[in-house]
Amino acid sequence: MKKKVALACEECLSRNYHPNKSTVTIDRLKLKKFCKRCNKHTLHRETK
DSSP: OEEEOEEEETTTOOEEEOOEEESSOOSOOEEEEEETTTTEEEEEEEEO
């Protein structure tokens, strides 16, 4: 089973991505993605 989560940029805190995440994992996602507001690749973390 997968659930939809939001990823927020570490610098500007905008929520840009909404990937699916397995319900088995307990750790929060941390991915390096492109932020449209910052116009560069930044670390994005899962938000509640």
